[in-house]
Amino acid sequence: MRSTKRTVTCGDLRKSDVGKTVVLNGWVHRARDLGGIFFILLRDRYGITQITVGPEASAAVKKTASDLKNEYCIAVEGTVSARTEKNINHDMPTGEVEIEVSDIEIFTPSAVLPFPVDEVRQKDGTVVLPNDDLRLRYRYIDLRRAPMQQHIALRSAVMLATRKYLCSKGFLEIETPTFVKSTPEGARDYLVPSRVHPGKFYALPQSPQLYKQLLMVAGFDRYFQIARCYRDEDARGDRQPEFTQIDMELSFTDREEVLSMTEGLMQHIFRETMDIELPAEFERVAFDDAIDWYGTDKPDLRFDMKMQNGNFMADSGDFSAFKTVVRDGGSIRALVVSGVAEQYSRKKIEALEATARIYKAKGLAWLKVMGDGKFEGGISKFFAGKSAEICTKLGAKPGDLILFVADNKHRVACTALGAVRTQLGRELKLADPNEFHFVWIVDFPMFAWNEDENKWETEHHMFTMPQKKYWPTLESDPGSVKGDLYDLVLNGYELASGSMRINHPDLQKRIFKIVGFSEEEGNKKFGFLTEAFRYGAPPHGGIAPGLDRLIMLMCHEDSIKEVIAFPKNTFAQNPMDDCPSEVDESQLREIHIAITEHEK
Numbered sequence: 001m002r003s004t005k006r007t008v009t010c011g012d013l014r015k016s017d018v019g020k021t022v023v024l025n026g027w028v029h030r031a032r033d034l035g036g037i038f039f040i041l042l043r044d045r046y047g048i049t050q051i052t053v054g055p056e057a058s059a060a061v062k063k064t065a066s067d068l069k070n071e072y073c074i075a076v077e078g079t080v081s082a083r084t085e086k087n088i089n090h091d092m093p094t095g096e097v098e099i100e101v102s103d104i105e106i107f108t109p110s111a112v113l114p115f116p117v118d119e120v121r122q123k124d125g126t127v128v129l130p131n132d133d134l135r136l137r138y139r140y141i142d143l144r145r146a147p148m149q150q151h152i153a154l155r156s157a158v159m160l161a162t163r164k165y166l167c168s169k170g171f172l173e174i175e176t177p178t179f180v181k182s183t184p185e186g187a188r189d190y191l192v193p194s195r196v197h198p199g200k201f202y203a204l205p206q207s208p209q210l211y212k213q214l215l216m217v218a219g220f221d222r223y224f225q226i227a228r229c230y231r232d233e234d235a236r237g238d239r240q241p242e243f244t245q246i247d248m249e250l251s252f253t254d255r256e257e258v259l260s261m262t263e264g265l266m267q268h269i270f271r272e273t274m275d276i277e278l279p280a281e282f283e284r285v286a287f288d289d290a291i292d293w294y295g296t297d298k299p300d301l302r303f304d305m306k307m308q309n310g311n312f313m314a315d316s317g318d319f320s321a322f323k324t325v326v327r328d329g330g331s332i333r334a335l336v337v338s339g340v341a342e343q344y345s346r347k348k349i350e351a352l353e354a355t356a357r358i359y360k361a362k363g364l365a366w367l368k369v370m371g372d373g374k375f376e377g378g379i380s381k382f383f384a385g386k387s388a389e390i391c392t393k394l395g396a397k398p399g400d401l402i403l404f405v406a407d408n409k410h411r412v413a414c415t416a417l418g419a420v421r422t423q424l425g426r427e428l429k430l431a432d433p434n435e436f437h438f439v440w441i442v443d444f445p446m447f448a449w450n451e452d453e454n455k456w457e458t459e460h461h462m463f464t465m466p467q468k469k470y471w472p473t474l475e476s477d478p479g480s481v482k483g484d485l486y487d488l489v490l491n492g493y494e495l496a497s498g499s500m501r502i503n504h505p506d507l508q509k510r511i512f513k514i515v516g517f518s519e520e521e522g523n524k525k526f527g528f529l530t531e532a533f534r535y536g537a538p539p540h541g542g543i544a545p546g547l548d549r550l551i552m553l554m555c556h557e558d559s560i561k562e563v564i565a566f567p568k569n570t571f572a573q574n575p576m577d578d579c580p581s582e583v584d585e586s587q588l589r590e591i592h593i594a595i596t597e598h599e600k
Contacts, residue, residue, distance in 0.1 A: 001103040004075035011047025015096045017080045028072045038065040045149050050098040064104045071110035077103040117144045137575040151563045155551045157273045165268040171222040176211035183525050188232035198592040204230035210529050212249040216540040217532045221251035241572045249542035258541050282438040295418010300492030302437045303430035310334030317383035330408035333417045337401040341368040352420050361416035365404040369396050439489050446483035455516045460485050464499040498543025505533040
């Protein structure tokens with residue numbers, strides 16, 4: 001072989017290349033020996049090409065071909081030839097051609113893999129994967145699988161599309177520090193001890209929030225960053241201790257411009273990377289309506305099935321539990337599930353009730369509308385003769401299942417029945433998996449009451465601007481205050497969160513005081529920000545779409561681990577490099593840290 005350096009990739013060749021002499025590099029995807037004639041599928045990240053070692057090949061080439069096993073890394077040289085019509089593989093882009101090999105060189109052999117790179121499928125077509133820890137232990141093998149390569153390639157394409165779009169709109173990409181001051185932003189900080197300042201710590205940023213606001217004060221009116229963020233919180237499918245967000249901030253702006261800019265970004269990303277056209281404008285739902293209709297501030301709107309006000313049920317029958325709840329100022333929420341009355345047995349309804357109880361509901365009441373329009377099962381005996389009236393008010397029809405949650409707290413009734421709605425959506429496959437349904441949730445409460453600590457907390461963060469009409473009543477009635485904040489939801493996942501920001505030190509201090517920060521404590525934690533506001537801070541606002549979660553949804557996956565090259569497991573560990581790990585005592589002494597025995 002004159003040179004082992006590849007001249008084409010394993011996804012390049014087509015029928016128009018017949019007759020060319022080429023060199024390919026890659027991994028042996030599969031090898032077959034048919035009595036001295038060898039067929040090898042050679043793979044790289046661009047595709048797969050069939051390699052043929054025929055009777056005319058030299059003895060040395062045949063010997064090398066006979067030694068090949070899966071995942072050997074090799075170079076081949078040969079001539080592109082056309083396959084016969086009956087041998088064309090229409091499932092491969094390169095399926096019309098093959099390489100008649102003149103030489104093979106083995107770069108490196110491969111041990112037997114801990115699991116196959118090629119997909120293993122059950123009879124029903126389901127892909128069989130090894131357990132997560134084995135995949136993460138050998139992540140470099142897992143990343144060779146075609147779906148993982150496609151996910152990582154899409155991630156790269158989305159990042160490129162993001163940069164192109166935002167730069168075309170006048171944004172500057174500016175990096176902010178990864179060693180920052182520890183500030184209370186909701187989750188626990190990851191702390192980094194300082195060697196040169198004993199007893200002091202840096203924190204890894206939970207977000208670039210404070211720094212991007214300071215960039216606005218500095219006059220950089222359009223900033224973005226594909227930012228790494230760190231939060232010490234329990235992992236789950238769409239959460240990791242380190243994650244990436246598309247961080248954006250604008251000056252001299254308002255909510256409408258931020259929402260429009262974000263819609264434009266999403267439209268550009270989907271058009272450029274998936275050839276999908278999104279709506280020109282995304283739907284908007286007020287927070288209070290989202291809770292009333294769907295029981296959550298991140299509803300999946302790929303299916304409708306809104307919850308309804310069922311308080312009239314207290315006067316429609318003799319069910320004492322309903323009467324008591326309404327008398328005490330509580331709420332009854334109703335959900336009509338179309339056409340599933342026969343499908344849902346008592347056992348299946350009890351499984352729905354178990355979900356409602358997780359969200360603090362005391363139970364799940366139900367009725368079935370039969371073919372004659374009368375009720376059967378559940379609480380039907382308490383509403384004899386009232387079926388026509390109730391069905392008219394709820395829009396129910398024969399064959400429907402009607403579910404109710406009643407509670408003295410309106411939010412509990414909504415949240416519990418909303419969780420049932422979400423479960424039904426999964427069980428009945430109501431959502432089109434190929435649909436991408438964006439919705440803005442707007443007009444959030446500015447504050448939420450923390451019953452455990454008996455104090456007010458901000459719904460998002462302390463730098464959110466309260467809507468101006470509520471400024472006079474901030475202190476006297478925090479519970480009614482709406483913030484100028486917004487979330488972007490995609491298919492039932494919170495994709496982005498943002499707000500207009502406070503830009504005046506006096507207003508910022510009022511917010512600190514409401515959430516229990518003294519002026520002294522506020523200055524200690526955030527004085528560098530409020531000090532900056534004294535020097536002509538412009539009105540500004542922003543948003544931060546989660547890159548990992550966006551890619552996860554674009555790839556139709558359930559976990560962001562599937563779209564991150566080297567993620568952690570559910571215990572925030574990496575089985576591949578065994579981090580977090582112990583360090584030498586000498587390293588601890590240098591940073592003035594002593595390890596004490598952990599009390600269990």
